[in-house]
Amino acid sequence: MNGRKDGGVAERRGFLRALGLGTAAAAAAVAPAAAQRSDSVPAGQARKESAAERVAARYRETDHVRAFYRTNRY
Amino acid sequence: MARMKFLCDAERCIECNACVTACKNEHQVPWGINRRRVVTLNDGRPGERSISMACMHCTDAPCAAVCPVACFYTTADHVVLHDKDLCIGCGYCFYACPFGAPQYPRVGNFGGRGKMDKCTYCAGGPQQDNSHAEYLQYGSNRLAEGKLPLCAEMCSTKALLAGDGEIIATIYRERVQQRGYGSGAWGWRTAYKEVPQV
Numbered sequence: 001m002n003g004r005k006d007g008g009v010a011e012r013r014g015f016l017r018a019l020g021l022g023t024a025a026a027a028a029a030v031a032p033a034a035a036q037r038s039d040s041v042p043a044g045q046a047r048k049e050s051a052a053e054r055v056a057a058r059y060r061e062t063d064h065v066r067a068f069y070r071t072n073r074y
Numbered sequence: 075m076a077r078m079k080f081l082c083d084a085e086r087c088i089e090c091n092a093c094v095t096a097c098k099n100e101h102q103v104p105w106g107i108n109r110r111r112v113v114t115l116n117d118g119r120p121g122e123r124s125i126s127m128a129c130m131h132c133t134d135a136p137c138a139a140v141c142p143v144a145c146f147y148t149t150a151d152h153v154v155l156h157d158k159d160l161c162i163g164c165g166y167c168f169y170a171c172p173f174g175a176p177q178y179p180r181v182g183n184f185g186g187r188g189k190m191d192k193c194t195y196c197a198g199g200p201q202q203d204n205s206h207a208e209y210l211q212y213g214s215n216r217l218a219e220g221k222l223p224l225c226a227e228m229c230s231t232k233a234l235l236a237g238d239g240e241i242i243a244t245i246y247r248e249r250v251q252q253r254g255y256g257s258g259a260w261g262w263r264t265a266y267k268e269v270p271q272v
Contacts, residue, residue, distance in 0.1 A: 039158045039179060039189035041207040046159075054200045057150040059076050062220035065237060072232050072245050 077152040078195055078217075079239035080226065081246055082125045085253070086233035089114055089124035093225035093234055097128075100196070100224045101213025104179040109193040110225050111174075126225065126234050129154065129175035129193035137167035137176060137192075145190075151217070153195040158211050163187040195236075196223040 059065075089112050097103065097110045110128040131154045138146035138154065145160035146167075165187060167176040178187035198215030201208035208215060216224060226236035235242040 039161075039191065039211060041201070041210045045205075045207040045210075047202040047205055047207060048159075049200050049202055053202075054155075055147060055149045057075065058153075058197055058203075058215070058217035059078060059151045059238070060220050061076075061238075064221050068222055068227055069237065069241055069245065072235060072242075073248065074232070 075150055076238040077240075078131060078197075078237065079152075079242060080128065080130065080195075080223075081235040081242050082127070083233045083235065083246065083249065084123045084125050085249075086231045087112070087124040087126060088231055088233070090230065093126050093229055096224045096228050097193070100216075101194075102209075103213070104191065107177040107179055107191050109175075109177070109191070126229075127173055128225070129171075129195070130173055131193075131195055136170040136172070140166040140170040142166065147200075149197065151195075151197070153197045153217070155194055155197060155199055155212075156190065156192070157200045158189040158191075159200075161189045163189055165190075193223075196221070 091112050094108055094110050094112060098108065101109065103109055110126060112124055112126050114122065114124040116122045131152060133152065135146060135148065135154045137156075138144075138148070141156075142164060143160050143162055145157045146154060147156070148154050163178060163186070165176075165178070167190060168174075168178070175192045176190045177192060178190060180186060180188040194212050194215075196214060196216035198204070198208045198218065199212035201211060203218040204215050216222065221227065223236045226234045235245060
């Protein structure tokens, strides 16, 4: 009886320990994401363009753009 | 070379703010920042006009002129962009811009503003095109995808025009001729002190 009771307590504590560890793991996983702000990126992810690339023209008159111009004439 | 411009037809804008919402959603713009805003003059009175405003990508951009760290640059398409890794959040560009385009994400302890954020003409920034880093810092890069800014593309009344300045000016001129009355270009009389003859 006594042994079973102790076993139940141990089981319950085990569950709480697992819950605590899980919470800590989840917090650790979330922390880097929360640290990412919209105005900075982790150094590993940064891939800067060269001076020539960054001022290069991006605009192209694609079918998509031509459709925009056409529908704006209505 | 095409010169990218925005042009808002004040006769058509119905102040629905869909351009504002679309911009915020497309670029996951941080809390407290609106890269685009709808301004209404004479609200509720005869002659009420609304106009959608964002960075005008000035030819001689005052924000770039006052920046102490030279974080601004102009692309070959005449889009004014900035490098958030260089920005020190001093706020000079905010004071210099006549349109209130530069915004700051935070007002924290000791007045920390964070890095400046503004309309990128959906052209991203100095990170590689359509990379995750570019999206995190500047939002999506629709221009590199062969598209135009989302605010203009989804405008329900076609009030907001974007694209090659020559083409959208022609579209606007056709509209004015069809209407049969003055250009209605917002700010025209302020700038030129006369009614334009079209």
